[in-house]
Amino acid sequence: MSVIQRVSHDPDWYEPYRISLAIKAGGLVFVSGQAGIDEHGRTVGAGDFDAQARRALHNLATVLEQGGGSLADVVKVTIMVTDMSYLDRIVALREEYFTRPYPADTLVQVAGLAQPDWLVEIDAIAIAR
Numbered sequence: 001m002s003v004i005q006r007v008s009h010d011p012d013w014y015e016p017y018r019i020s021l022a023i024k025a026g027g028l029v030f031v032s033g034q035a036g037i038d039e040h041g042r043t044v045g046a047g048d049f050d051a052q053a054r055r056a057l058h059n060l061a062t063v064l065e066q067g068g069g070s071l072a073d074v075v076k077v078t079i080m081v082t083d084m085s086y087l088d089r090i091v092a093l094r095e096e097y098f099t100r101p102y103p104a105d106t107l108v109q110v111a112g113l114a115q116p117d118w119l120v121e122i123d124a125i126a127i128a129r
Contacts, residue, residue, distance in 0.1 A: 007031075007067040013041045013059075021063045024128050029067045033080070033121040034059035035113065046117045049086050056122045057097045064126055073126040074103045080121045084109045 007022035007029065014021055014032060022031040036044045036052025037059070045051025061071050077098075079090060087107070094102060103124070113121050 007063060009062060009066050011039050013037060013039050022067055024067055027128050029064065029069060029126040029128050031060060031063050031124045033123040034063065035118045035121045043115060043117050049089060049119045053089065053093055053120045056120055057093065060122055060124055069126050069129045071097055072099060073129060074098065074124045075127060076104045076125040078106045078123050080108050080110045080113065082110060082113065082119050
């Protein structure tokens with residue numbers, strides 16, 4: 001039987017919503033979608049895609065570190081954007097934050113995210129360390 005372990009942070013910005021930042025199970029870490037929010041759940045960089053995307057990636061790295069890993073352990077990423085015109089920025093950020101072999105990736109445009117001022121949300125699956 002697989003052991004399921006919750007990964008959290010202090011403060012845990014998703015605790016008020018009853019969402020785990022990540023779950024470790026079966027040798028993997030499943031990271032919940034990370035947005036451009038600070039550790040208290042406040043949006044960072046309203047209207048600024050780069051600021052929000054960088055913060056979302058910072059949050060992703062922070063959660064992985066709490067789980068004993070890093071961005072280098074990521075094998076799958078899902079990126080949700082509210083406007084596909086951000087594609088060039090996403091490609092540049094992938095190159096900046098991830099290394100070869102780059103993780104498998106899904107990019108989708110969505111009508112909206114959990115908060116109306118969010119422009120991007122990123123979730124990931126990583127190898128557990």
